[in-house]
Amino acid sequence: MDFFNSALGRNITFIRPAYFILSGFIGLSYMKYYYVFLFFVYIVSVLGNTAVMAVIYLDHNLRTPKYVAVFNMAFVDLLGSTALVPKVLDIFLFSHYSVSYNDCMTFLFFCYTCLSMQALNLVxxxxxxxxxxxxxxxxQTKVTNRSMLSLIAFLWVFVIIAIFITVGYLTRLSFCESVVIKSFFCDHGQIFKLACNDNFPSFLISYLFPFFFHWLTFTIILSSYLCIAYALSKVASVQERAKAFKTCTAHISLVVIYFIPILITFTMQANIHPNGRxxxxxxxxxxxxxxxxIIYVLQTEEIKISIKKLIKRRKQSRIIVK
Known part of the structure; x- marks a missing residue:
């Protein structure tokens, strides 16, 4: 980020601490059990997303635009979990509460990049x-593998630039007093509040970020389903409506699981206890x-059929070898 700050002038000096301290959960008992739960969640996430990526890669019938986006979703989930959970476990389970300044900025960059990309991938x-x-x-002519790959590539570039700018503005802040971040990771909102110089750009970003990556993306998705509902209302057959809607159930489940907790947290954060937040x-x-x-395996017929084919092929290859 040095070149980002050089544009401000060479004579400007920023007070950067050697490290930040993550306070995590304050005053809660038995938190080690929660970290064991996070470890379990991480293992399931790694195995599940790796399996989905492997199935899509191995089955040529799944090389469609929809599963290009599903593959990217699994990759983002895998990357995001790996960027967050092992570091959190190292910090709190083994009492390594201090995180160096550069590591904290890197930690923030990867966590926010993956969190943002999860939302845009749902779009x-x-x-x-x-x-x-x-x-x-x-x-098939309007949505091709190439067009979906181009869309996903554009979203990745957009997110990386947006988070790069977000972190860049944080590096312009001076920290003269407290270096204690009241969160379980290097949280943007908690970091810029510690600054002792002008933090208005970061303050503005803290409002623009949830608006764009949460509220706006959720509104776009909701609008798309209103259009889908209108289109299905024109279909005469109830069976055809049900069949078309069934192809959306997995995606709707992902939207609910991702957006509802985050929107509640950001909407009611002023009334939520810090530990609750x-x-x-x-x-x-x-x-x-x-x-x-888990949702895509259980609710998507193509993936279930593909898994059965791969298992059957595996068994047949073992029989031939024997």
Missing amino acids: ALSYDRLMAIMFPLHY IINLSLASVLPPMLNP
């Missing part, structure tokens, strides 16, 4: 469902990556 999936139901005859935010960060692959 990409809603776009796929919208086009499939509203334009079924032209879906931290627990809600931690669960909202770790549970979706664990539940997403």
Whole structure:
């Protein structure tokens, strides 16, 4: 981030602490059991998302735009869980509460990048469902693997630039007094509040971030489903409506699991106890990556068929070897 600050002038000096201290959960008993729970969630997330990525990669029938987005979702969940949970366990389970300044900025960058990309990936999936139901005859020409890859690549570039700017403004802050972050990770909102110089850009970002990556994305997804509902209302057959809606159930489940806890936390954070906010935010960060692959395996017929084929092929190969 040095070149980011060089644009401000070479004579400006920022007071950067050697480290930050993460306070985590204050005054709560038996927290080690919660960290064991996080470890269990992380293991399930890694196994589940790795399995989904492997199935999509191995089955050529799943090389479709929808599963390109699902593959990216599994990759983001895997990356996000790996960026967050092992570090949290190291900090609190083994009492390594201090995090160096550079490590904290890096920690924040990866956590916020993955959290933001999870939301935007749900938008990409809603776009796929919208086009499939509203334009079924032209879906294969309008939504291709190339167009979905281009959309996902654009979203990745956009998110990385946005979070890079967010972290860049944090590096412009001076920390003269407290270095205690009242959170379980390097939380942007908790860091800029510790600054002793002008933190207005970071303050503004703290409002723009949830508005754009949470409220706006949720509104876009909700609008897409209103359009889908309108399109389905024009379908005469009840069976056809049910069949079309069934293709959306997995995505709707992911949207509910991801957005509801986060929106509640950000909407009611002023009335929530700090420990309650931290627990809600931690669960909202770790549970979706664990539940997403389970939901797609249970609610998506194509993946279940693909898994059965792969298992059958594996058994046949063992019989041939014997």
